[in-house]
Amino acid sequence: MAGKLVIVESPAKAKTIGKFLGKEYKVASCFGHIRDLPESGLAINIEKNYEPEYVISDDKKDVVKELKKLAKNADEILLATDEDREGEAISWHLCEVLGIKPSEAKRVTYTEITEKAVKHAVKHPRKLNMDLVNAQQARRVLDRLVGYEISPVLWRKVKPQLSAGRVQSVAVRLIVEREREIRAFQPVASYKIIAHFTVTDPSGKKVTFKAERPVNFKTENEALNFLEEVKDAVFTVSAIEKRPGKRTPAAPFTTSTLQQEASRKLGFPVAKTMLVAQRLYENGHITYMRTDSTTLSDFALEAIEKEVKKRYGKEFYQKRQYATKNENAQEAHEAIRPSYIDQVSIEGDADDQRLYELIWKRTVASQMADAEIEKTVIDISNNKNSEVLRAQAEVVLFEGFLKVYNESVDEESEADEGAEVMIPPVKNGQQLPLKEMVAIERFTKPAPRYTEASLVKKLEELGIGRPSTYAPTISTIQKRNYVVKESREGVERKYKVFTLCDKKITSEIKTEITGAEKHKLFPTDIGLLVTDFLMENFRDIMDYNFTAEVEKEFDEVALGKMKWYKMIDNFYKPFHQVVETTTKEAQRVSGERLLGEDPASGEPVIARMGRYGPMVQIGKSEESSDKKPRFARLKAGQSIETITLQEALDLFKLPRVLGYDDAGKEVKVNIGRFGPYVQVDKTFASIPKDKDPYTITLEDALTLIREKEDINANRVIHNFEKEGIQVLNGRYGPYIKKGNNNYKIPKDKQAEYLTLEDVLMIIGEQGPTNKGGKRFFKRKR
DNA sequence: CAGTGAGCGAGCTTCCGCTTGACTT
Numbered sequence A: 001m002a003g004k005l006v007i008v009e010s011p012a013k014a015k016t017i018g019k020f021l022g023k024e025y026k027v028a029s030c031f032g033h034i035r036d037l038p039e040s041g042l043a044i045n046i047e048k049n050y051e052p053e054y055v056i057s058d059d060k061k062d063v064v065k066e067l068k069k070l071a072k073n074a075d076e077i078l079l080a081t082d083e084d085r086e087g088e089a090i091s092w093h094l095c096e097v098l099g100i101k102p103s104e105a106k107r108v109t110y111t112e113i114t115e116k117a118v119k120h121a122v123k124h125p126r127k128l129n130m131d132l133v134n135a136q137q138a139r140r141v142l143d144r145l146v147g148y149e150i151s152p153v154l155w156r157k158v159k160p161q162l163s164a165g166r167v168q169s170v171a172v173r174l175i176v177e178r179e180r181e182i183r184a185f186q187p188v189a190s191y192k193i194i195a196h197f198t199v200t201d202p203s204g205k206k207v208t209f210k211a212e213r214p215v216n217f218k219t220e221n222e223a224l225n226f227l228e229e230v231k232d233a234v235f236t237v238s239a240i241e242k243r244p245g246k247r248t249p250a251a252p253f254t255t256s257t258l259q260q261e262a263s264r265k266l267g268f269p270v271a272k273t274m275l276v277a278q279r280l281y282e283n284g285h286i287t288y289m290r291t292d293s294t295t296l297s298d299f300a301l302e303a304i305e306k307e308v309k310k311r312y313g314k315e316f317y318q319k320r321q322y323a324t325k326n327e328n329a330q331e332a333h334e335a336i337r338p339s340y341i342d343q344v345s346i347e348g349d350a351d352d353q354r355l356y357e358l359i360w361k362r363t364v365a366s367q368m369a370d371a372e373i374e375k376t377v378i379d380i381s382n383n384k385n386s387e388v389l390r391a392q393a394e395v396v397l398f399e400g401f402l403k404v405y406n407e408s409v410d411e412e413s414e415a416d417e418g419a420e421v422m423i424p425p426v427k428n429g430q431q432l433p434l435k436e437m438v439a440i441e442r443f444t445k446p447a448p449r450y451t452e453a454s455l456v457k458k459l460e461e462l463g464i465g466r467p468s469t470y471a472p473t474i475s476t477i478q479k480r481n482y483v484v485k486e487s488r489e490g491v492e493r494k495y496k497v498f499t500l501c502d503k504k505i506t507s508e509i510k511t512e513i514t515g516a517e518k519h520k521l522f523p524t525d526i527g528l529l530v531t532d533f534l535m536e537n538f539r540d541i542m543d544y545n546f547t548a549e550v551e552k553e554f555d556e557v558a559l560g561k562m563k564w565y566k567m568i569d570n571f572y573k574p575f576h577q578v579v580e581t582t583t584k585e586a587q588r589v590s591g592e593r594l595l596g597e598d599p600a601s602g603e604p605v606i607a608r609m610g611r612y613g614p615m616v617q618i619g620k621s622e623e624s625s626d627k628k629p630r631f632a633r634l635k636a637g638q639s640i641e642t643i644t645l646q647e648a649l650d651l652f653k654l655p656r657v658l659g660y661d662d663a664g665k666e667v668k669v670n671i672g673r674f675g676p677y678v679q680v681d682k683t684f685a686s687i688p689k690d691k692d693p694y695t696i697t698l699e700d701a702l703t704l705i706r707e708k709e710d711i712n713a714n715r716v717i718h719n720f721e722k723e724g725i726q727v728l729n730g731r732y733g734p735y736i737k738k739g740n741n742n743y744k745i746p747k748d749k750q751a752e753y754l755t756l757e758d759v760l761m762i763i764g765e766q767g768p769t770n771k772g773g774k775r776f777f778k779r780k781r
Numbered sequence B: 001c002a003g004t005g006a007g008c009g010a011g012c013t014t015c016c017g018c019t020t021g022a023c024t025t
Helices: A011-021 A058-072 A085-098 A115-123 A130-157 A168-184 A220-230 A255-266 A270-282 A298-312 A350-365 A452-461 A470-479 A525-537 A546-558 A564-585 A645-653 A698-713 A756-765 A774-780
Strands: A003-008 A025-029 A074-079 A189-200 A206-212 A235-247 A371-382 A388-398 A434-443 A483-488 A491-501 A504-514 A517-523 A593-597 A604-610 A613-618 A630-633 A656-660 A666-672 A675-680 A683-686 A716-720 A725-730 A733-738 A741-743
Touching: A003 A011, A003 A058, A011 A025, A011 A115, A025 A058, A058 A074, A058 A085, A074 A085, A085 A130, A130 A525, A130 A546, A130 A564, A168 A452, A168 A470, A168 A517, A168 A525, A189 A220, A189 A388, A220 A434, A220 A491, A220 A504, A235 A388, A255 A270, A255 A350, A255 A452, A255 A470, A270 A350, A270 A452, A270 A470, A298 A350, A452 A470, A452 A517, A470 A483, A517 A525, A525 A604, A525 A613, A546 A564, A593 A645, A604 A645, A613 A645, A630 A645, A656 A698, A666 A698, A675 A698, A683 A698, A716 A756, A725 A756, A733 A756
Parallel strands: A003 A025, A003 A074
Antiparallel strands: A189 A206, A189 A434, A206 A388, A235 A371, A371 A388, A434 A491, A483 A517, A491 A504, A593 A604, A604 A613, A613 A630, A656 A666, A666 A675, A675 A683, A716 A725, A725 A733, A733 A741
């Protein structure tokens, strides 16, 4: 049955468009890129104008087979991939694979997925834009050259298995530099003056409100002097100012802003946001979730107008167009919005519903009126000096979009000490009885550490990365162990408070917790080391403007003003030279730091990067003597750059013998590759996070060992020694193990009653579930 | 799973952007 074949990228989109076009058209999906450079090897022919070698990706073999079949039976093929650089390239790859001459390809694009737009689009195909395709090839080749030439340098000079890339290395640099800023930060103390006044409101009720000195006093002395001066002062209202203001709603969601808001409002990590959004998209609840555009289609605008007027009244409606801020935006999709605005809520689990609700509110609010605000500022003077205290309050006169949605901000503002937002009506010249005044010591704060979402925001501002890669980039830099997401407990800090009450001044020292962090990104030692190395040797690539600059050149290629391989050549020649000289001349780096002398032996104590991570050692291996240095690995949260001599020496308290069990065997505690553990004979038991290997009691350690022995005793269900096959109890229930391969036990069989014949049959029928161990899982990444 | 901190190694590791799977050592 001949017909027309339309190829789009996403299967969910194929379904929607298929409905619009009817039986005459077959709409299929190619699931994104179908070909790419092979994973291993450079696969770029430097001599032949950087000709890339493309292969069909393993996971796309079936897709391509299916598309070929459909193409053979079609009398017309329409390439309807996304309208951006990558989409154009995907269409070109489809041509190459399906045997279509690029000059004869029929390229279809539309900006809005409505029946009218799509039907019009398939009737008016254009030609393939080879300049745009070449800009994509340049992008792809550049990324491969950068990644696959710098990474091996790191293997030789720092540590095997490391990676570098145009996006990830800069992301790590941001975190490294922020951390160094924070470490170097010296808090500066100052004194904040807060006064509380009590007045009687018209109904006769006593109301207390707060006023502050706009600027803090620099020193304790100044603050105390001020309190002394005003001890007997009379306070009066010296000015009242009312200022109208307004607030404007935020633009509809892009991938980046959705990730930020879901993080702030719902506490989602970016990967979770994308997972949930994907589900909402596949179920037809929202538009595409990987987008850099804030544009709403005419269809959506109309629906939102109707919804706002119906739900809130027409004074709440205001039509708005949002220009996309990001210069790099490709705008192949709409903003992220509900597919059907009249659906306020959807079916699904709690996460689905919360994210949908967020998207609904943001979308609707974006087409609503400004909120009108009245800001009141009251100045309070006294008769003892010229200082002015200020009380501020905000009243919302008209809610506007705030009725639906209010965007959050990144930095949690300082905890307000019992602030009274409402100010009772007071008159100019009115005397105000002082209830209490405090001078409280405050400290300046360093720039905040990045969260996953605030890092995405920063990357987007720099034009680095794309909506489809923000979440994967964040997980890559964590997987490579350049960065860890952690919560850390703060430290106690003392601060002074002077209180003026009933004409007496009292002083007090209080403590607060400072520097506590929740789910923030911290660089690891290897992240610090690699960033320093790259900054030293590949400063151009690490420049925050590198991507923006090459993007300009990709644009030149896309406009046909420059040949793509010429552009790459201009970059590669000097770049490769740097790779060569760095490989030849750069020293191996280990971040070695001398901490001091071991008081017991007089040997030097050194912190450095070892083969298995950051470590400290006492003594050096000298060729002349056969004395061996002692080693210990750093604990989580410790860093080569900041560890002190004492902290380093403490690490050598392990391994230690806690005592002996009933049978007189040694109970040992140590920290291994997988964390702290207790050992008796050949039984190892991990020490759970809530216990410390330095302080764990013999009793607790023995309990852990007994529990572990129990598990071990129940581990082996059957052992067919001759055949080298075992039936074992694993983390996910019983399984069969032969050599390094594992096999599932069919659901209708009970592990206990399996005979050797049963087991052999299962092995014969099944492929191993893990394909010989590591490889299988590595590939999935 | 589990000590390590290498001089002689074999062979391997790695990028960024498009898109969704299939189901567990």
